[in-house]
Structure formats: structure tokens, C-alpha cells
């Protein structure tokens with residue numbers, strides 16, 4: 012059924028130990044599924060001692076045991092270490108008559124083991140990992156039915172281990188999938204340069220806000236910001252410097268606006284900001300903060316003279332008559348007016364006539 016792997020060469024033994032480690036069974040707590048198998052095999056084989064053990068690098072470790080009272084013993088006195096060297100059942104009818112075990116301290120001293128029968132626990136890729144074994148204090152044999160049961164139960168031990176391994180691998184796969192999905196969602200919704208929401212994600216958020224506003228429970232302002240003469244920065248200092256300016260500007264926006272405000276990169280040097288539960292009048296404070304920050308903050312660290320930029324801004328209110336399209340159109344017109352009137356200013360949508368505030 013499975014490919015047999017001949018032990019002995021150091022490399023094979025290393026692979027066997029790696030396979031065993033991969034099952035993550037060593038030094039785990041007792042588990043009823045394994046305890047039950049040990050109990051059943053002890054009853055069927057009429058043996059006072061029954062053990063599920065694994066052969067580790069320098070010890071044999073018992074996942075489940077009945078009648079032995081220890082969880083591990085050194086490898087050099089392990090009978091199972093011999094059992095895993097051959098396929099199928101390994102039976103020693105009288106240990107005192109077998110030169111390999113006659114001087115074993117477990118035979119000559121407590122608990123005076125005289126009989127051993129072990130069925131191989133073999134990995135799906137053919138590595139012998141340990142045994143399911145029964146032991147007795149007197150020499151004896153197993154009947155055919157007992158031999159069959161011992162091997163069948165050993166197969167069940169491995170089937171359970173394979174299932175646990177598959178469950179762990181599945182859980183790990185699901186965890187990785189969740190991380191990937193999260194990253195993909197983030198990637199699909201953020202602007203790669205600034206980390207701000209991109210146009211698509213912002214439109215979704217704007218739609219949600221408009222739905223709340225239409226229910227009459229919310230109000231909000233919408234702000235469109237465009238950096239002035241940004242082409243000049245790119246043309247004189249290069250595109251990379253331009254990118255740094257966009258990043259610094261993003262930081263300034265994050266300082267100027269509230270945590271609840273939603274900042275997006277709408278396009279090249281255009282930023283669209285949603286200010287929930289904020290009137291146009293209140294939004295004015297935020298624009299003033301931003302204009303002020305631009306006055307005092309050099310946009311690049313490594314220029315001989317500090318580089319300052321300005322921004323033109325349009326701000327409109329979102330009402331229950333607003334749609335995404337008409338809000339964008341209105342705020343774009345306000346921004347256009349700010350540019351037209353000389354840049355470095357904000358134009359607010361008000362009752363007649365539209366007001367404005369110039370900066371610098």
C-alpha cells in the first residue's frame with residue numbers, strides 16, 4: 012500500500028524524523044481518541060500493557076499508554092526501536108530468549124517485560140514512525156484474530172494522525188487565504204503611492220454616506236483639493252520629488268482633518284475628502300488648518316531652499332438631494348472657481364452668493 016523506505020543511511024533517518032515532526036504529535040497532551048485505542052487493544056490482546064509510541068531522535072515517546080506509568084524512555088532500551096526496522100508485526104514471544112533483549116534493563120529489572128508484540132505506525136509516504144504495541148509479564152503468543160486487531164488498530168492510529176495533519180494543513184491554508192483576500196481587498200481599494208483610498212473605494216464610501224443622508228439622519232461636506240502648479244514641481248525637480256511632495260501632502264491632510272474624515276486620492280494631484288457630520292461652515296476650519304500647514308511646512312527635506320506649495324479647494328454640502336454625480340460636479344465647479352480666482356484659496360458652496368476664503 013505505501014512505499015517502503017529503508018532506514019539506516021543518515022539522510023533517511025533525518026527524513027523520517029522530519030516526517031514525524033510534521034505530524035506535530037510529539038510532546039502533545041493525552042487525547043481520548045488514542046487512549047481509547049490503547050484500552051481496546053489491551054482488552055482484545057488480553058495484555059496488561061499497551062502503548063502508542065513514536066521513535067524520536069534519542070527517546071521513545073508515548074502518545075498513549077496503559078499499564079506502564081511513564082511517557083518516555085531512552086532509545087537504547089526501546090524494543091519498539093527494533094520493531095520499526097521491519098514491516099508489519101514484530102513479535103518477541105520471550106524476551107529472555109532473544110539475545111537482542113535478554114539483557115535489556117526492562118527485561119532483567121522492573122517491570123520484567125517478557126512478551127512484546129508491536130504493529131508498525133507508518134507515515135503515508137512510507138516512513139516508520141513508531142508502533143502500537145502490547146506487552147506482558149510472561150512469555151506468550153497472540154492469536155490470529157489478536158494479530159489482525161493489533162494491525163487494524165495501528166492503521167486506525169495512523170488514519171487519525173493523517174486526519175489531524177490534514178485539518179491542520181487546511182486551517183493553515185484558510186489562514187493564508189484570508190490574509191491574501193485581505194491584502195487583495197486592500198490593494199484594490201488603496202492608492203499605491205499614498206495608501207489613501209482610491210477613486211473606486213471612495214465612490215463606494217460616498218454612496219454609503221449619501222444613503223445615510225437620504226434617510227435624514229446624517230449630513231456631510233465634500234471637499235475637492237488640487238495642488239497648485241504641481242506640474243512645475245515635476246518639471247523642475249523630477250517625478251520622484253513630485254511623488255515625495257504628494258506623500259508629504261497626504262500627511263498634512265491626515266493632520267488637518269479629523270479621524271472620521273475620509274481622504275482619497277482622486278487622481279494625479281487631486282484629493283477628494285468626505286467630512287461626515289460636518290457642515291460647510293465647519294469644513295472651513297479644516298481647510299484653514301490645511302492652508303496654514305502648507306504655509307509652514309516645506310514639502311521636501313533635501314532642497315537648498317524650502318519648497319512650499321499651495322492648494323485650491325472647493326467645498327460643497329451633501330444633502331438628501333445629492334447624488335454622487337451632481338456632488339462631484341458641484342465640488343468640481345467650486346474648485347474651478349478657486350483656481351480661476353487666483354489659486355491658494357477655498358471656495359465654499361453657500362446660499363447665494365458663494366463665499367470664499369483666500370490664503371497667503
Ligand SMILES: Nc1nc2c(ncn2[C@@H]2O[C@H](COP(=O)(O)OP(=O)(O)OP(=O)(O)O)[C@@H](O)[C@H]2O)c(=O)[nH]1
Nearest residue numbers: 237238239240241242243245250251253254279280
Ligand atoms: N510626481 C507625480 N506627479 C503626478 C502624479 N500624477 C499626476 N502628476 C502630475 O501632476 C501634474 C498636474 O499638472 P496640471 O494638471 O497641469 O496642474 P498643475 O500644474 O497643478 O496646475 P494647476 O492645477 O492649474 O494649478 C502633471 O505634471 C502630472 O504629471 C503622480 O503620481 N506623481
